[in-house]
Amino acid sequence: MRIRVTFSKTGSLRYIGHLDLQQVWERTARRAGLPLAYTQGFHPGPKIQIAAALPLGFAGRAEVVDLWLTDNVGATHEVAQGLQSTAPPGLSILAVEEVDERAPALQTQVAAAEYEVALLEAGLGSGLEARLADLLAKPALPRERRGKAYDLRPLILSLECRDLSLRMVLSAREGATGRPEEVLAELNIPPEAARIERTRLILKDEVE
Amino acid sequence: MLSPAEIEARLERILLSVQKPGRYVGGELNSVVKDWDSVQTRLAFVFPDIYDIGVSNLGLQILYDLVNARPDSLAERAYAPWTDMEAKMREHGVPLYSLETKHALADFDIIGITLPYETLYTNALNLLDLAGIPLRAEERDERYPLVIAGGHACFNPEPMHAFIDAFVIGEGEEVIHEIINTVGRFPREHVGKSERVNVPTCSRVNVLKELAQIPGVYVPRFYDVTYFDDGTIKAVTPNIPEAPKIVMKRMVPKLPPPPTRFIVPNIEAVHNRVAIEVMRGCTRGCRFCQAGMITRPVRERSVEEIVAAAEEAIRLTGFEELALLSLSSSDYTPILDLVTAIGEKFSGRHLSVALPSLRIESVSVDLMEKLKDRRSSGFTLAPEAASEHMRRIINKFIPDEQILQTAREIYARGWTTIKLYFMIGHPSETLDDVQAIADLCKRVLAEGRRVMGGKAKLNAGVSTFIPKPHTPFQWVSVDTPEQITAKQDLLKRELRDRNIKLTWTEPKETLLEAWLSRGDRRMAEVIYAAWRNGAKFDAWQEHFRYEAWTSAFAARDLEPAFYTHRPRRVDEVFPWDHISDAVRKKYLFEDFRQSLEGEIRVDCRKNCYACGILPTFAQARREHPGNYWKCPEVKSPLSGRQPAMDSKQISVVSEQ
Ligand code: SF4
Numbered sequence: 001m002r003i004r005v006t007f008s009k010t011g012s013l014r015y016i017g018h019l020d021l022q023q024v025w026e027r028t029a030r031r032a033g034l035p036l037a038y039t040q041g042f043h044p045g046p047k048i049q050i051a052a053a054l055p056l057g058f059a060g061r062a063e064v065v066d067l068w069l070t071d072n073v074g075a076t077h078e079v080a081q082g083l084q085s086t087a088p089p090g091l092s093i094l095a096v097e098e099v100d101e102r103a104p105a106l107q108t109q110v111a112a113a114e115y116e117v118a119l120l121e122a123g124l125g126s127g128l129e130a131r132l133a134d135l136l137a138k139p140a141l142p143r144e145r146r147g148k149a150y151d152l153r154p155l156i157l158s159l160e161c162r163d164l165s166l167r168m169v170l171s172a173r174e175g176a177t178g179r180p181e182e183v184l185a186e187l188n189i190p191p192e193a194a195r196i197e198r199t200r201l202i203l204k205d206e207v208e
Numbered sequence: 209m210l211s212p213a214e215i216e217a218r219l220e221r222i223l224l225s226v227q228k229p230g231r232y233v234g235g236e237l238n239s240v241v242k243d244w245d246s247v248q249t250r251l252a253f254v255f256p257d258i259y260d261i262g263v264s265n266l267g268l269q270i271l272y273d274l275v276n277a278r279p280d281s282l283a284e285r286a287y288a289p290w291t292d293m294e295a296k297m298r299e300h301g302v303p304l305y306s307l308e309t310k311h312a313l314a315d316f317d318i319i320g321i322t323l324p325y326e327t328l329y330t331n332a333l334n335l336l337d338l339a340g341i342p343l344r345a346e347e348r349d350e351r352y353p354l355v356i357a358g359g360h361a362c363f364n365p366e367p368m369h370a371f372i373d374a375f376v377i378g379e380g381e382e383v384i385h386e387i388i389n390t391v392g393r394f395p396r397e398h399v400g401k402s403e404r405v406n407v408p409t410c411s412r413v414n415v416l417k418e419l420a421q422i423p424g425v426y427v428p429r430f431y432d433v434t435y436f437d438d439g440t441i442k443a444v445t446p447n448i449p450e451a452p453k454i455v456m457k458r459m460v461p462k463l464p465p466p467p468t469r470f471i472v473p474n475i476e477a478v479h480n481r482v483a484i485e486v487m488r489g490c491t492r493g494c495r496f497c498q499a500g501m502i503t504r505p506v507r508e509r510s511v512e513e514i515v516a517a518a519e520e521a522i523r524l525t526g527f528e529e530l531a532l533l534s535l536s537s538s539d540y541t542p543i544l545d546l547v548t549a550i551g552e553k554f555s556g557r558h559l560s561v562a563l564p565s566l567r568i569e570s571v572s573v574d575l576m577e578k579l580k581d582r583r584s585s586g587f588t589l590a591p592e593a594a595s596e597h598m599r600r601i602i603n604k605f606i607p608d609e610q611i612l613q614t615a616r617e618i619y620a621r622g623w624t625t626i627k628l629y630f631m632i633g634h635p636s637e638t639l640d641d642v643q644a645i646a647d648l649c650k651r652v653l654a655e656g657r658r659v660m661g662g663k664a665k666l667n668a669g670v671s672t673f674i675p676k677p678h679t680p681f682q683w684v685s686v687d688t689p690e691q692i693t694a695k696q697d698l699l700k701r702e703l704r705d706r707n708i709k710l711t712w713t714e715p716k717e718t719l720l721e722a723w724l725s726r727g728d729r730r731m732a733e734v735i736y737a738a739w740r741n742g743a744k745f746d747a748w749q750e751h752f753r754y755e756a757w758t759s760a761f762a763a764r765d766l767e768p769a770f771y772t773h774r775p776r777r778v779d780e781v782f783p784w785d786h787i788s789d790a791v792r793k794k795y796l797f798e799d800f801r802q803s804l805e806g807e808i809r810v811d812c813r814k815n816c817y818a819c820g821i822l823p824t825f826a827q828a829r830r831e832h833p834g835n836y837w838k839c840p841e842v843k844s845p846l847s848g849r850q851p852a853m854d855s856k857q858i859s860v861v862s863e864q
Contacts, residue, residue: 012235015223016474020230024474027237027526038558046558057224086526088237088474120220192221 001069002103003079006095009060013090018053024088025050029067031086034079037068051106051201052113052172055179059197062094066106110172112157114200115180117166121193125164131187132159132166141186152182159183172201209340212310215302219310222296230475231259232293234285234307237472238524240272241308242282249281249392252306252316252353256323256331257747259287263471264479266533267359268322271380273467281388284308284316288331289338291745297338304339313339316353317391321372323359326724327717327747329368332357333739336371343736345373345429350412354391354419362426363457363502364677364784367727367735369428374419377426377787378457378502379488381464386422391415420451424458426787427451433729433783439770441728441781456788461828462836463488463507466514468521481529481562482521486514486546490535491813491838494592494604495803496631498676499535501796502789504821505829506539506813506838511546515553522559530554531562538567539811541835543575551578564588568606573617586667587618590629594644600806602634603799608648612655619656625665626652632695633673633687633718635803642695645670646702653708667709670699672718676725677784678791680799686722686772689715716754720746722772723757728783731771734760792820813838 009021016024026046029036038044047068054060073079080096087093119125135141136159141152155178157169170178181191210218223229244250253272255262262268268285275283284306289297297303303312313319319341321332333343336355342348345355357368358376365375376383394415420427430451434442446453466484473480489506490499518530532550534540550561561579566572568589576587591611592604599605615626630645649668656664672692675681687695692715703710723731737760745751761768776782778797785793795817799809809817816822822829822839829842 012230012233013474015229015233017230020475023476026528027472030526030528031523033523036558044558056229086237088472089235192224195220 001072002099002101003067003069003073003076004097004099004106005065005067005080005083005093007060007063007065008092008094009054009063009090010092011059011090013088014057014059017056018050021050021054022048024091025065025067028083028087028091032079032082034067034073034082035070037070049106051203052110054198055181055196057196059195061197061199062201063198064106064201064203066099068101108174109203109205110201111204111206112169112202113172113198114167114169114202116197116199117168117180117184118195118197119164119166119189119193120195122164124189124193128161128166128187132161135159135183135186143182143186145182152178152186156183167199169202209303209312209314210301212305215305215310215312218300218302222293222300222302226293226296227290228260228475230473231287232289232307234310236263236474238469239285239308239471240276240283242276244282244309244311247280247282248395249318249388250311250316251275251281251283251318251320251388252286252311252313253283254286254313254319254321254332254335256288256321256328256335257745258290259473260475260477262287262322263473263477264481264483265322265324266467266483266485267324267380269467269470271320271384272471273469274381274384275388278385278388280392283320284311286313286335288335288745291751294334294338304335314341314352318387319353319355321355321357323357323361323368325359325747326361326367326721328361329724329735330739330743330746332368333371333735334744343371345371348373348412354415356387360499360502361725363498363787363789364725364727365426365428365787366433366729366783367724367731369729370732370736373416373427373429375426375428376458377424377455378789379460380458381460383422383424383458387419387425390418390422393418417448417450420448423452423456426455428729431786440777441783441785443781444783444786454786454788456824457502457790459505459790459825459828461507461825461832463509466509466517466521468517468524470521470525470527472525472527479529479531480527481531482518482525482527483531483533484514484517484521485509485533486537486540487534489838491539491811492536492604493799493809493812493817495602495680495799496592496634496673496676497535498679501678501791503535504789504791504819504839505825507836508540508838511542511549514546515549518550519553522554522557528558529560529562531564533564535565536567537563537565538569538572538575539813547575547578565590568611568614570614570617573614573621577621585623586625586627587623588627588629589614591648592629592631593634593641594630594648595641597806598634598637598641598644600808601636601803602631603803603808605808608651611648612651615652616655616659619659619664624656624660624663625667626656627667627669628652630668630670631673632670632699633692635675635681635684637687637695639695639698642698643702646699649703649708650705653705662707665707665709667711668699668703670696670710670712672713672715674718674722674725677782678789678796680796680803682782682796683776683778683780683800685774685776686718688773689719692718714749714752717746717749717752719768719772720752720754720757723768726771726783728771730764730766733764734766736760737763788824790819790821790824795819816840 025048036046049066051064076096080093084093143152155171159168272283275281354373356374357372362375416427419425430448432447433444487508489503593599653666675684696712738756741756743756826842
């Protein structure tokens, strides 16, 4: 059985990286008594797939993970309750659904991600709307990431602001992923002056 | 001091610029967050090394649970920030804070520092400094928390005496409550929520006087030390009537239920496991082993209690590893029953079980086989010495043939690597004895080659002996760096084989550990000066700075060799003689003398040698009769005698 869990990752769990989150999931599932399936081989590991790595420091309000189980565990709402009762602080279970065992890997299904950015210094809000409009009006935003040139502009699917908060939807396809801190850099907002949350992952079947 | 909200706001600005920020945020499953204002006494437990190491410390977990179970108290935690984080904290004015509620450490009533080993001393100083608390006990008044230390290193508290208000000697499970009750009678006034404006309600010295009267608590300021001209100690005497002449360790006659609600770190730590003590103490009497002396008597938990606790702890943590801990697992009486029960209960649950400290015999291979869900590649054995001469001296006698047979068995059942632990530098060791280590390693690997050819591997871990306080070897000196180097060179030369991995301890690190463990009160100034010279994380090779220490000695006009390379007089008063682990000095000396004659003392559970435990804890033994303790039962009450230091006065019946 394969189940898909939608969850939020907030509070101190913001500072937990991708591999550690994988481990948090393994232990949470074990505590909840779910019969996790393990890979065969010399170093057996649990079959857990997290849709998209969340950069360190970001909160995630609706992240997605798939877990493979060796038995059918029945009603998904009970699974959700079980997981929630043993989840560490900062991990909330929002939904559990069963998915087809043979459905494609989650990582390949993510199309875009929505972010909300809270600016921590009031001064950063001034003229923000105009700066956004300028940015969006540009035909291209050439940048470099790890020595490779790319254009950020087409990766920004939407960008808007209200007071001291920004909302953006960025492409998150394999090989075409926009990062919120890059958008902030274009706006001259230093990363430590912003708190970033990923509010939603948009899967391909939702877009198509 | 900053309020928790202020600390949190500053943290948010710095956490993303340091490695592994998950170390500094708390929020782990099973950590306990209590309402700060709902309790009377607040403790911060400090482990003076990084989170990754400290978070799985069993002693700290035990005390954390006990304090948080009290409605009138809370316990929170702090660890040493790694250097990158420390720099950021100092730059942004963030004091050392607790992970649970982000309170500055100075806001707590008690800071409890765990000192399991001596190389943490400079870190302890650094943490007090980072907390904005004066380092010297005498400079702290009522406005500051009491700083209390515990852990094995405190069996010689003197090197740290200047910085610690009170030491707990021995086991903490009972005394922690007595300390909290006492401190609770002298409340500090906290005005406002966490504004640190305190109205001194009583003088510090009164609290300390009360603490000094709790058995097992040592308050160094109430003792004076006098010296002979040659620098050795003349006497240590209490300077107030309330302080006992000898501080006797605490010992819990019946081990309380093991903790099960282990803190589950959200980041990778050194140990991610449920750890259950199957027994405390050891009856083997290896003469170099401090733990074996200071943790007597042996008390064994029942198989049922261990299995039930393991089951519960795994349910509450989800950990993938279970460690069954003791100083000598093979000596746990029902070891076979335990291993069988654990094996049956947890097989197929993707759980690996660690059972360290097994005796070198084929039975151990059977035991490990029962526990393996999936085979780990290494099997660890600790012969410690390789020649008959040395084995007699250290009182760990395992014949070569037994080691080779066990090795054969291990390789034959599919383990590819054997790890052998040895120690060099034992008293009267010669290069021939070291050569024997190399020879034994080669013979063990040859057994593996015979079974699996080139796949067989051997790791030889060779540490250097330090004559620790409270052991029969406390009279001997440490090898000089030249001697150690010569021995290590021999091993490096002899063990050049691509399937042998040799590891050793740098002689300078050994020296530091020896100075610190054997130091007297004057060493406190050396520690202070070394810390000022930048010494910290001394247990970390890449941070250890030898010159910081040698220049600290020079600045204090002390000779390092005085502490390490000097033969001791038989009647020398050691800096730790007023701290007792209940094993008599006379007994230790007798054992030392026997060692020089190559005499072996077998397991004392078979034959009590009257080490001193029973006269001291006769009453406890009487209240806990039967097999739970491995010392003989005590027949008749001691009429009117105080815990006698001479065990010949007491009648014992030996075990059938
Ligand atoms: S009292 Fe006897 S049996 Fe008990 S630890 Fe001492 S020597 Fe061993």
